[in-house]
Amino acid sequence: MEKSKEARMLSRDGKTVGTIMNLRSRRCMMEGCPGWRIHVRWPDGSNTYPCSCGCKSVDKDTLQIL
Ligand SMILES: [Zn+2]
Numbered sequence: 001m002e003k004s005k006e007a008r009m010l011s012r013d014g015k016t017v018g019t020i021m022n023l024r025s026r027r028c029m030m031e032g033c034p035g036w037r038i039h040v041r042w043p044d045g046s047n048t049y050p051c052s053c054g055c056k057s058v059d060k061d062t063l064q065i066l
Pocket of ligand 1: 028029030033034035036039051053
């Protein structure tokens with residue numbers, strides 16, 4: 001997936017669309033995990049950092065939390 005300021009993250013239920021602020025904000029600290037924490041800003045203003053290993057690619061500019 002290309003980094004793009006238009007990149008989006010869908011919530012698990014697909015009803016909420018967040019904006020990916022940084023695909024690689026920091027390395028995942030879970031033991032043995034090769035993923036990166038993705039900085040996502042949601043419409044309500046909250047920020048979360050799901051692991052890239054816990055997301056699937058929906059299309060070129062869209063990921064979804066599993
Ligand atoms: Zn991880």
